[in-house]
Amino acid sequence: MKEKKKGFWSEAIRVTKENDPAARTALEVLLTYPGVKALAAHRISHFLWRHNLKLLARMHSQFWRFWTQIEIHPGAEIAHGVFIDHGSGLVIGETAIVESDVKLYHGVTLGGTGKDKGKRHPTIRQGALISAHSQLLGPIEVGMNAKVGASAVVVTDVPAEVTVVGIPAKVVRVKGKKDLERITNLEEQREASYHSSHL
Secondary structure, eight states, rough: OOOOSSHHHHHHHHHHHHHHHOOHHHHHHHOOOHHHHHHHHHHHHHHHHHOOOOHHHHHHHHHHHHSSSOOOOOOOOTTTTEEEESSTTTTTTTTOOOOOEEEEEOOEEEEOOSSSSSSSSOOOTTOEETTTTOEESSEEOOOOTOEEOOOOEEHHHHHHHHETTTTEEEEETTBBBHHHHHHHHHHHHHHHHHHHHTO
């Protein structure tokens, strides 16, 4: 996964101050934001995981889960510049991929369905926003700058620059607008894709 040229800490401070008006100083971000701590700890867990120290990686990630209430599997691939707001109850599975400038809120699950093998967790593309308590399940993809509404359940791909809400999640906006024709076409494509992948 291509990373931004800036380092982890500068990106963590930048993205937090950009997305949270309550973040006043870099020191405050570093000392009081559990999302920043969880992502920093994940970098160590992921390093251990990639170097085949899997038990140590899992133990390290569980230690930080206790302190931050954010559970990130050491195998997950997470770019610099991801913003986790509040974070309590957030879960990111082993084969999840999260690109830069993604925003994740508390209670989000990037989980599996229990049926898939290999790649079994979501891929979240650059700039996507995943609102509180939404559940994204399986090897789906959320496109660039897409938005997932609070408490949505997402089991099929979400195209770039659309907004989905509900259970199961349905497209309600395309590029911020209620274009009913495009929404209908996208929903038909998503429905057909879901059924073809579950035959």
